[in-house]
Amino acid sequence: MGIIESRTFKSGNSVAVRLPKELGFAAGTAVTIEKIGNKLEIKPAIDPEDERQRVAAMIERIETIWANAPYHEIEAREQIEFPDRPGL
Template identity: 50%
Template sequence: MAKTTRTFKSGNSVAVRLPKALGIEAGTEMRVREEQGKYVLEPVEKPDRIDLTGIYGSCPWLKPLTPEERIMEPRELDWEGKLLKRD
């Protein structure tokens, strides 16, 4: 499929429209690279998600935290390292 298109100004960038026939959905994150004087566009691969459905129930002692258990008590941060043990 060889089609031509023109670049256009979009804000402070130069943009290009891709034909609908390519099947690329709006909002798809794309990587642009230059290869031997040509520009190559390729979709960015999404990282694989961890599927935990197979271990559900194998750790019955684990319970979700209640909203009250999620609240942490405020504490002073030791930015200078005063609480570190020094020899």
């Protein structure tokens, strides 16, 4: 996409920037803004309830995979014998 330039403008007591259509969000989208050095990072805000549901669904999928796995126990490994290496 390359670099797209824009200008700030005054909106009430705030300074605003207009996002080009190809970089914008849908109207009314909640966003978080983080200043990192001299850069601003703007990203959609995470809804805590949506995140909880997403994580719960992921855990459920993992539990399903585990329940259907052929092995439910950790197998014991054979003891590894290390050779005697004098001088090391």
